[in-house]
Amino acid sequence: MTVNTTSEISADRALKRERLCSLLRAEDSSVWLSSPAAVAWYLDGARIHTSLVGPPVAGVLVGRDVEQVVSFSNEADRLAAEELPAGLELRTVPWHAPLESALVDIPGLRREVDMEPEVRAARAALLPRELARFEQLCAETAALLTTHLRTFSSRRTERQLAAEISAGIVELGADPVVVMIAGATRLTYRHPLPTDAPVGDRAMIVVCARRHGLIANLTRWVRVGAPHPEDLERERRILAVEAAYLGATRQGRTLDQVLREGAAAYAENDFDAEEWQNHHQGGAAGYAGRDPRAAPETPDMIQDQQAFAWNPSAPGAKVEDTVLLDGAEIRPLTVDPSWPSVTVNGIPRPVTLEV
Template identity: 30%
Template sequence: MREIDIKEERIRKLLEENKSDGLLITLKYNFAWATGGKYNHVGLLTEVGATSLLITNSSSYIIASSIEAPRIEKEEVGALGHYKLEVFPWYEPDEKLRIVEKITGGNFITDTPFGNARVVNLLPLRYPLTEDEVIRIKALGKSASLCMEDVCKSIMPGYTELEIAGMMSESLFSNGIYPSVLLVAGDERIFNFRHPIPTDNKVSRYAMVVICGMKDGLQVAVTRLVHFGRIDSDIRKKHNAVVRIDSILIHNTMVGNRWSDILAKGIKAYEDLGYPDEWKKHHQGGPTGYQSREFTVNPKTQGVVSKWQPVAWNPSITGTKSEDTILTGEESPEVITPTFNWPVVDVELDGMIYKRPDILEK
């Protein structure tokens, strides 16, 4: 069965449960999921796409304005030979609603507010990933990690955070990856801010680069740190602690485990290692896939880990951080943003060795 057929089978079950005759999909991450990795956005930083997908009990439609229709058909979905294209004039936006109502008789649900339709959450439908998605996200993880290593090894003292962000963007885009999140911090900004958007601050001795990279709609997250000169004992102690916390979170991300229980083990590790309040200063991550985080896990989060679900934990202790993307499977989770030519810290847990990225010392 094709990937898009698997997705539409899940969608039609949702239609049956909701007694609806159609689902209108416009959010760009849902559109990418349902179409097997196709894009409907114009603005990179927007969540709502410029083109919609309408799935009914028997057919599938692309609903696009006269601006978007030519590109969507030629470059995105046309080759699939699966979708019926419905086009409305860009200067008559209300025509889109009339098209949807005509096809569905007005009985439709939607993933973002549109007309009087009820909004539904499609997150439960996105997992488990299909075989094709697993192949794509593993390839993305390796590519994103290599981009990160190449750029971090090129950083020199005196580079501004914006220059580093530009280098990172060039590397990602050159490999077909959109940077959905790109954070860079130098020196004191690593200690002061958990979400350091890049500025004209010049790096002197210490740099942190954080990315969420998107390709074919799927996303992975990676963080790496670079230090010029000898790493001082305080940073070394903190980093050894944070990679152990990260390893504990990864180790416990097994199919069927409760999200809140996994986080509780991470919080206990912070306490055991002498940093009891650090987890409160930043979220610890959560499942990724079609968003940089599908949701961030907190102590009250409900639900359990699914099979073939990508997850990115990101524990931090002031001045350092550890973050990679893993994929759950039959047994232990697999790190899909692996290091290639990068120093690592070995963390042993229950007889298993987790190789977590160290700070690159230059």
């Protein structure tokens, strides 16, 4: 059947289709999109999941002569009524059959898994409508943390604080993909899943919120009372490391090049030279938590209008925000003007909130 909903036809989707078709060698060939990131991207942020950690309940077949969504039969009504852009053909398979069982006798078929880097590059540069959605999500998520952490209490447990923040993210119409809290006794952990420990007088809060398929990433620090001088100095130095990452993020460079320059900044700022080995450093952002994560051999080319979330860290120090490469400028998307900040190389950067 053809979906004909009241949702707006995205002006972006024709450009997305053209980007994919340019990757196909033959005029009659097509590509099967099956990853959560690629399917959500192509379908304008449709919620194509039923579990936050599960595979998509739909895939998309795209070519010059075909544009077809395939879903499980028990998901089709909801997708058609509430999620899918207008004008798309929708096919179904039984709930117990693989989605790919619909792909029979299709000449020139290519699968996303066989051209993953090319498909990832096709979605890297954000188009106007998706960028507007992303900017709004990032701003609202940053403001949410400001609101919740202004009333920070050292007597709360990490789980209580995580529950409050998670509820706020859901109220924004987003998914709390990641909510991590490190209270004063657990600040050495880079991925601190919440526990029943009290947050105490200092805490790190890490959030990844997903809406319209796009994921906002940010980390915030809060302290009860005046900061210790060594904390301020550590914060200044980690911001200097992040500045090296942001300064190296330029169109035409590769993610592994940026990683090398950012990693070198640890020693230059009196951290252990191998500190970058103790936690991933971030990378491109968008329809995955990192799309992709930067590693020593990640050759993805940086594009204009691409989002990034670098997150250099050291024991007791971390900085993370979602930013956009806008021409020659880095534009922060998750910086709330009500949150305390300093300017580093002309860019406002968040510092610890004192309550």
